[in-house]
Amino acid sequence: MLKQQLNFKLSQKLSPQQIQLMKLIQLPTQAFEQRLKQEMEENPALDSGKDKGDEFEDTFSNENSAEEDFGTEKIETEINIDEYLSDDEIPSYRLSSNNYSADDEEKTVPYASGTTFHQHLINQLNTYRLSEQKRNIAVFLVGSIDESGYIRRSVPDILDDLAFTQNVYTTEEEIEEVLKIVHQLDPVGVGARDLQECLLIQLRRKETTIPIKLATLILDSSFDHFSKKHYDKLLNKFDVTEEQLKEAIEEIEHLNPKPGGAYAGNNKVIEQVIPDFTIRIIDDELELTLNGRNAPELHVSREYNNMLQAYKASNEKSKTQKDAVLFIKQKLDAAKWFIDAVKQRQQTLFVTMSAIMHYQKDYFLSGDERNLKPMILKDIADEIHMDVSTVSRVANSKYVDTPYGTKLIKEFFSESMTNDQGEEVSTREIKKILEITIAEEDKKKPLTDEKLAKILKEKGYPIARRTVAKYREQLDIPVARLRKKI
Secondary structure, three states: OOOOOOOOOOOOOHHHHHHHHHHHHHHOOOHHHHHHHHHHHOOOEEEEEOOOOOOOOOOOOOOOOOOEOOOOOOEOOOHHHHHOOOOOOOOHHEEEEOOOOOOOOOOOOOOOOOOOOOHHHHHHOOOOOOHHHHHHHHHHHHOOOOOOOOOOOOOHHHHHHHHOOOOOOOHHHHHHHHHHHHOOOOOOOOEOOOOHHHHHHHHHOOOOOHHHHHHHHHHHHOOOHHHHHOHHHHHHOOOOOOHHHHHHHHHOOOOOOOOHHHHOOOOOOOOOOOOOOEEEEEEEEEEEEEEEHOOOOOEOOOOHHHHHHHHHHHHOOOOHHHHHHHOOOOOOOOHHHHHHHHHHHHHHHHHHHHHHHHHOOOHHHHHHHHHHHOEEEHHHHHHHHOOOOHHHHHHHHOOOEEEEEEEEEHHHOOOOEEEEOOOOOOHHHHHHHHHHHHHOOOOOOOOOHHHHHHHHHHHHHOHHHHHHHHHHHHOOOOHHHHHHHO
């Protein structure tokens, strides 16, 4: 049975322009430049740089309606070109930087092509005289080496893969024999199956000395005691002095735990960070500038305006011309939307970073992380009257160049904690004090988390031992036992 109902529904939807703006705000400088380049390639109505010609004329402003009937189809040709150029409410000086202009020559550093890490190993294998069987096994083993220089697979698994994928039938003994040849390749330690084997390979390639002999014995028979820094057990087991043990441990500490990472041609992608903002101290005052690459000079193509003028002056309007006008209007609208989105992006970035800079003024003037105030996303969002998600997009992907180095903006955000005087302090301040306390401790008797909590409490920061452990892990600092030195 059919039933007719009337329902009211309130919903909120983002327009395509709003979605475009949110995506642009999230992009860092390099990604924004790529997005800008892509848009200009896809939309011929969008130009960059200074427009050397005269301002566009509003060729259709004298007509109240420029809709023309073409059968059942109506084509709107009333396009106010000035709207694409003159609706900027943001002063240009707020969106430009003095140290960059469109005339600057952008120099790029050429990259020299080199061999890959695995090709480097294969080239070394070519210097060995091997049978076809052993060479196939060696090439397969080299192909199994990861970027750190390890073969993280068991010999039985390698044996099965050689048979099923390479049609090479061998034995575990032969694989072990070929593996010893791989261990002779450079960088030293490559092809090891675990850290213990990697360090032993490197020690055995060194000149034999008393510390080297002791270090080899330690790794070979007491690797567990060494990794857990049970130095008392090592002293008793090998019957050596603290000085002798210290020399052996120093030899081990100078070894490379990741031999593959030491190869310059490892073809790892290293991301170059380009700061989106610059903060400078001038006469004890902070000055914020937006990277000039975030403020490109965009305008609507003059050629498209000329096409519209030609269409206006034409007495005979063919179907082809009508289709062309529709295409031109579509591209002009897209260009205008993109220009508006870029300008709103510039304004949002500048306003957000300006609020952060003034909120953390004490830090930016001193560079001392202990001067960072507790600050969450909502604090900045309330100050600039924007949504928290917008501030999050700016903070999570943007960098600022400060007198103390290039920083990720989200590093300035932290939660608050109350000290013994009832004041709100930043958790970053507590972490910095914790880091300094650990750096100044006696490494022969490192401080436990319980002792660290007691010291922080004496300094006016009453936090629990579990909180100390959490902050220590966030700072990537090991437990007291692993910080111990002889």
